[in-house]
Amino acid sequence: MGIKYKRILLKLSGEALAGEKGFGLDYNVIKDVCRSIKECSELGVQIGIVVGGGNFWRGRSSGAMDRTRADHIGMLGTTMNALAVADVLEEMDVDVRVQTAIAMQAVAEPYIRNRAVRHLEKGRVVIFGCGTGNPFFSTDTASSLRAAEIEADIIFKATMVDGVYDKDPNKFDDAVKYDTLTFGEVLAKNLGVMDSTAASMCKDNNLPILVFNLGRPQNIVDAVKGEPVGTLVQGE
Numbered sequence: 689m690g691i692k693y694k695r696i697l698l699k700l701s702g703e704a705l706a707g708e709k710g711f712g713l714d715y716n717v718i719k720d721v722c723r724s725i726k727e728c729s730e731l732g733v734q735i736g737i738v739v740g741g742g743n744f745w746r747g748r749s750s751g752a753m754d755r756t757r758a759d760h761i762g763m764l765g766t767t768m769n770a771l772a773v774a775d776v777l778e779e780m781d782v783d784v785r786v787q788t789a790i791a792m793q794a795v796a797e798p799y800i801r802n803r804a805v806r807h808l809e810k811g812r813v814v815i816f817g818c819g820t821g822n823p824f825f826s827t828d829t830a831s832s833l834r835a836a837e838i839e840a841d842i843i844f845k846a847t848m849v850d851g852v853y854d855k856d857p858n859k860f861d862d863a864v865k866y867d868t869l870t871f872g873e874v875l876a877k878n879l880g881v882m883d884s885t886a887a888s889m890c891k892d893n894n895l896p897i898l899v900f901n902l903g904r905p906q907n908i909v910d911a912v913k914g915e916p917v918g919t920l921v922q923g924e
């Protein structure tokens with residue numbers, strides 16, 4: 689079977705990298721995810737990855753600390769994840785580069801859009817650390833921004849649930865999963881697919897998002913082949 693998407697932006701939440709522990713890094717989980725990333729890369733898919741940082745730190749839940757400073761710490765957390773994922777991919781012989789929105793030359797390349805695209809064209813996986821590089825934003829917003837910049841066909845939002853539901857499936861037995869949604873519906877119904885800044889950016893730039901469960905890492909491979917997984921959010 690061929691591939692449906694030539695270039696994807698994969699958003700990996702920090703939470704997903706922590707596994708059952710809920711904090712820090714679970715290398716067994718990361719290895720499973722990286723195996724699927726490698727498989728997609730070998731199928732010829734160009735892959736950019738934005739990593740979250742919630743497994744280490746979330747600026748908005750840092751209590752009394754100045755928000756900007758708390759977000760700086762959050763962005764450093766995303767970079768720890770970026771380096772960890774890069775290391776596991778390298779271990780699997782996948783060609784990978786880390787680029788950070790806040791320059792830290794000793795550990796990674798600075799984010800340069802054209803350079804990132806060049807890496808992708810050469811078949812290298814590019815991991816984007818530090819989110820957007822700005823406080824008050826999220827790694828979801830960074831995903832829509834980077835996806836727009838690198839002209840990705842789609843954002844893959846790999847989460848802990850198998851798609852978007854009308855209500856929280858962990859709380860309500862009768863929650864119903866959507867197969868498809870429009871951005872208008874996501875914003876009007878406040879469905880919590882991603883924050884509204886990120887959702888608006890995708891809407892305005894006509895960037896579809898596929899939301900699916902990373903608990904089954906093979907979903908990434910199925911999704912690039914166009915098999916029905918998760919919930920697809922797109923324009924009207």
Ligand code: UDP
Pocket residue numbers: 700701702703739740741742743745746747748758759760761762763765766818819820821822823824825826827828829830
């Ligand atoms: N963050 C930020 N600007 C960005 C992206 C992230 O300030 O562009 C900070 C923010 O403090 C956020 C933290 O990094 O809480 C971790 O990112 P996020 O919460 O998006 O990670 P996820 O929930 O996806 O693991």
